[in-house]
Every structure is written in structure tokens, then in C-alpha cells.
Amino acid sequence: MRTDESIKEDILEELSWQPNIDETEIGVIVKNGVVTLSGIVDNYTKKRNAEKAVRHVSGVKAVAEGIVVKYGVDNKTTDTEIAKAVVDALKRNSSVPEEKIEAKVENGWVYLTGNVEWEYQRIAAKTAVEDLLGVHGVTNEITLKPIAKPVDIKNKIKQAFERMADIDAKNIYVDVEGHTVKLHGRVNSILEKDEARKTAYSAPGVYDVKNELEII
Numbered sequence: 645m646r647t648d649e650s651i652k653e654d655i656l657e658e659l660s661w662q663p664n665i666d667e668t669e670i671g672v673i674v675k676n677g678v679v680t681l682s683g684i685v686d687n688y689t690k691k692r693n694a695e696k697a698v699r700h701v702s703g704v705k706a707v708a709e710g711i712v713v714k715y716g717v718d719n720k721t722t723d724t725e726i727a728k729a730v731v732d733a734l735k736r737n738s739s740v741p742e743e744k745i746e747a748k749v750e751n752g753w754v755y756l757t758g759n760v761e762w763e764y765q766r767i768a769a770k771t772a773v774e775d776l777l778g779v780h781g782v783t784n785e786i787t788l789k790p791i792a793k794p795v796d797i798k799n800k801i802k803q804a805f806e807r808m809a810d811i812d813a814k815n816i817y818v819d820v821e822g823h824t825v826k827l828h829g830r831v832n833s834i835l836e837k838d839e840a841r842k843t844a845y846s847a848p849g850v851y852d853v854k855n856e857l858e859i860i
Contacts, residue, residue, distance in 0.1 A: 646703035648674040654701045655679065662697050670694050670711065677705035677859070684712050688779045704834045705859050713752075713780045721778025723749040730754055730773045739768035745786060747773070752780035759789040763845035788851050800847045801825065810839050816857065818844070823851035831857050 652674045659667035669690075671682035679698055685691050691711045698707050715721070727749045734742040745758040754773050760766050770784045798820045805813035812831065819826040825844045831837050841855045 646677075648676065651677065651679070651701060651703040655698055655704070658697045658701055659694065662693060664693055665690060665697065672698075677703055678708065679704055679706070680708040680710060682710045684714050686713070686715060687775075687777075688713050688781060689775050691781075692774060699834050699838065702833050703859075706834070715752075715778060721752070723752065726752065726754065726776065726778045729776045729778075733772045733776060734769060737768055737772040739765060740772060741765060745769055752778055754779055754782045755785065756782065757785045759787050761789060763788060763842070763850075767842075788845075797825065797847050797849050801844050801850075804843050804847065805840065808839070808843065811836060811843070816840055823849055824854065825850050825852070826854045826856060828856045829858070830860050832860060834859055 652672055655672050655674070656667060659665050659670055659672075666685075669683045669685055673680040673682075681694060681698065685694070691709070691713055694711060695707055695709050698704060727747060730747045730749065731742075734740050734745060734747070741760055744760055745756060748755040748757075756769055756773070760769070766784065766786045766788065769786055770782050773779065774782045798818050801818050802813065805811050805816055805818075815831065816827060816829040819828070825847070827840055827844060831840065837855060837857045837859060840857060841853050844850060844853045844855075
């Protein structure tokens with residue numbers, strides 16, 4: 645098992661390696677494999693990329709993200725302007741059924757609600773708006789209402805795991821109850837755990853995924 649000190653060293657190296665992140669703006673604390681990030685950045689993209697970089701590091705079990713976004717005075721954007729940009733961004737993205745999604749903006753924070761049929765549509769909606777100027781964060785409350793019946797969900801998920809090079813399928817076990825999938829077993833990193841969850845959500849008929857995979 646990796647020590648917190650070695651994990652922190654690798655996190656700092658990973659942050660400094662990323663060209664779009666200023667590692668001097670980010671504070672890092674590691675305790676029992678749980679990483680707490682802090683600091684102030686000037687756009688939401690930097691905040692998101694910092695968390696993504698940390699998830700690539702072996703030994704990280706969870707990330708508590710406390711980075712604050714503060715735009716400069718010259719980049720002050722009103723909630724009305726952000727809301728208009730959000731609507732336009734959702735319309736431009738062909739993966740997003742924008743007529744099924746509603747957006748609200750409060751103090752630069754975007755709240756997405758509505759119902760879609762697939763997890764990739766839910767993710768695409770969040771991705772479409774999180775890099776817009778003035779956005780401090782995104783709360784994605786879009787729910788899944790798949791049309792497909794949950795036929796043979798377990799086998800479809802297992803087959804998907806076996807096709808993926810980034811997932812060790814033999815150590816992951818899948819249980820299905822109704823439209824809920826439970827994943828348990830062992831994986832090598834938080835990134836592999838996230839990929840397993842995303843893959844399970846992509847199966848037709850899945851409403852919820854309980855990810856109980858253990859990181860070794």
C-alpha cells in the first residue's frame with residue numbers, strides 16, 4: 645500500500661506536468677489515500693482539470709475538491725449572460741436533447757435538470773456548459789429515463805468490461821436488481837473505478853449504479 649507522502653509527491657508532479665494547470669495555485673493534503681484540494685483559480689476549467697489530474701494518480705481513493713473559482717474584474721459575467729450562453733451551448737451540442745433539459749444560474753453556478761434516455765447525454769450536457777465564461781461550477785441533476793427494457797443488463801455490462809483495456813474485468817462483479825446495478829470487487833485506481841461506473845451507466849435500462857469497488 646502506498647504512503648500518503650508518496651501519493652502527494654506524485655500528485656504534485658502530475659499537476660506540474662499539466663500545461664493548463666498552475667500547480668502553485670493548488671493546495672494538496674493527503675490522508676489515508678483521500679486527497680483534499682484547495683486554492684483559488686481564475687476559471688472553472690482549471691478547477692476541473694486539477695481534479696481530473698489527481699484521479700490519474702495511483703493510490704488515490706477519493707478526492708475532496710475545495711478549489712474556488714474567482715474570475716477577474718474584466719471577466720465579470722452576469723447570470724443572465726451565462727444563462728443565454730448555456731442555452732446556446734446545449735443547442736449546439738448534437739449529443740444533447742436540449743428540449744428535455746432546463747438550466748438555472750445562480751451566482752455563476754449552473755443547475756441542470758430534466759430527463760434523458762442515456763448517460764452519455766447527461767454527461768454531454770454538463771460538458772457543454774462547464775467551460776463557459778463566468779461559470780463557477782455545475783450541478784448536474786439530470787435524471788435517466790431509458791426507453792429500453794432492462795433485458796440481460798448484467799451480461800451486457802460484463803461484456804463491455806471485457807472489451808475495455810482500462811478495466812480488469814475478472815476482478816469486478818456485477819449484481820442487478822430492477823434498474824439498479826451494484827458493482828463490487830477490486831480495481832487498481834480511482835480512474836478505473838470511475839470508468840467501471842461510466843460503463844455500467846451506459847447499458848440500456850440502467851437508472852442507478854452503486855459503485856462499491858475497492859481500490860487496492
